[in-house]
Amino acid sequence: MNIWLVMLVGGLITFGMRFSLIFLFGRFQVPETMRKALHYVPPAVLSAIILPELFYSSSDSLNLTIGNTRLLAGIIATLVAWYTKNTLFTILAGMAALLILQLFFQA
Amino acid sequence: MSESRKEFWSGVRAELPLLIGVFPFGMIYGALALNAGLSTAASQLMSSIVFAGSAQFVTAQLVHDAAPGFVIILTIAVVNLRHMLYSASLAPYLKNLSLKWKVLLSYLLTDEAYAPSILKYEADGVSPFSHWFLLGAGFSLWLNWQVSTAFGIFLGAAIPKEWPLDFALPLTFIAMVVPALKNRPMIAAAVSAGLVALLAYALPFKLGLILAALTGITVGTMMESAK
Numbered sequence: 292m293n294i295w296l297v298m299l300v301g302g303l304i305t306f307g308m309r310f311s312l313i314f315l316f317g318r319f320q321v322p323e324t325m326r327k328a329l330h331y332v333p334p335a336v337l338s339a340i341i342l343p344e345l346f347y348s349s350s351d352s353l354n355l356t357i358g359n360t361r362l363l364a365g366i367i368a369t370l371v372a373w374y375t376k377n378t379l380f381t382i383l384a385g386m387a388a389l390l391i392l393q394l395f396f397q398a
Numbered sequence: 399m400s401e402s403r404k405e406f407w408s409g410v411r412a413e414l415p416l417l418i419g420v421f422p423f424g425m426i427y428g429a430l431a432l433n434a435g436l437s438t439a440a441s442q443l444m445s446s447i448v449f450a451g452s453a454q455f456v457t458a459q460l461v462h463d464a465a466p467g468f469v470i471i472l473t474i475a476v477v478n479l480r481h482m483l484y485s486a487s488l489a490p491y492l493k494n495l496s497l498k499w500k501v502l503l504s505y506l507l508t509d510e511a512y513a514p515s516i517l518k519y520e521a522d523g524v525s526p527f528s529h530w531f532l533l534g535a536g537f538s539l540w541l542n543w544q545v546s547t548a549f550g551i552f553l554g555a556a557i558p559k560e561w562p563l564d565f566a567l568p569l570t571f572i573a574m575v576v577p578a579l580k581n582r583p584m585i586a587a588a589v590s591a592g593l594v595a596l597l598a599y600a601l602p603f604k605l606g607l608i609l610a611a612l613t614g615i616t617v618g619t620m621m622e623s624a625k
Contacts, residue, residue, distance in 0.1 A: 294437075294440050294461065295440065298440065298443070298444050301448050301453065302447040304475045305450050305453065305478045306504060308478055308482045309482075309507040310500065310505075312482060313492050313507075314500060314504075315489075316489040317489075317493075320486070321486050324619065326483065328616075328618075329483060330622075331614060332477065332480060333452070333477075333574065333578060334575050334585075334587045334591070334614065334618070335588065335612075335613070335614025335615045335618065336476060336611045336614075337571040337575040337588075338575060338592035338595070339592060339594070339595035339611050340456065341568050341572055342593075343606075344565075344567075346596055365568065365572065368573075369572055372573050372576035372577065376576075376577040378422075378423070378426075378570065378573040378574070381573035381576075382570060385565065385569035389565055390562075
């Protein structure tokens with residue numbers, strides 16, 4: 292599908308959600324279960340993206356070897372994120388770890 | 399100064415500390431979107447067409463992974479569902495506005511515009527000009543997001559193609575998700591979604607991602623309810 296069409300539909304859906312209850316005020320309430328479920332959207336979606344990126348890096352099968360530099364760098368970044376809670380530090384530490392590990396495993 | 403202008407600038411001032419945090423984020427988005435394979439125009443315009451940070455990062459990642467359009471759209475929808483909560487929460491304060499105002503303010507309704515506005519409305523209630531506050535907060539964030547995206551694209555274009563910059567996207571997601579893992583339902587949601595994503599990786603059209611996300615959301619919600 293064309294990226295512009297994807298962005299347009301994605302944008303319309305996003306706008307629709309922002310507009311929905313402002314527009315329908317009083318005629319529809321967000322159900323309690325959905326209110327609860329929404330808290331779990333970010334950890335669920337993001338981990339579903341992160342883990343395959345780390346474990347399947349550049350191959351179509353699970354890469355559990357010590358030479359999987361992306362997995363190792365991801366683990367380091369996770370620790371940095373846990374202790375610093377800082378986005379920029381996490382990205383920098385993960386990138387630095389990947390570059391160093393790549394040098395190490397290519398040598 | 400007119401009442402409306404006063405409210406507008408008071409919204410801008412309330413937004414300022416958030417703008418400082420959002421600017422580097424917009425730059426990272428711009429650089430990574432370009433690197434993920436989006437054109438300069440698409441990277442920039444996504445910031446005004448979709449105008450939702452995490453959904454834009456996720457879209458860049460999925461474009462990089464060559465996911466089909468309907469999976470990207472479905473993912474954007476799931477990631478942005480939370481905006482319905484903001485919409486519900488602000489609705490009583492905006493109910494007397496014209497449709498034009500409701501449309502404009504809805505377009506500008508991000509996490510960062512919602513936060514200071516709901517605090518103000520809950521503290522001060524509504525006045526005939528209080529919607530200008532949300533406009534000030536929302537518009538300053540919008541402008542900041544467009545400019546920071548442009549800076550990021552400029553920066554991203556200068557980075558050599560051989561650098562493994564695509565890895566910065568999963569790293570950004572790690573930075574977003576790890577600090578949120580504060581209790582068992584959150585951890586269970588993340589772990590179950592991650593496991594299903596690994597097991598269902600072979601499914602066509604990246605449907606494993608949708609399946610994994612729904613699993614994680616269900617597991618987290620059920621664990622919270624069981625407490």
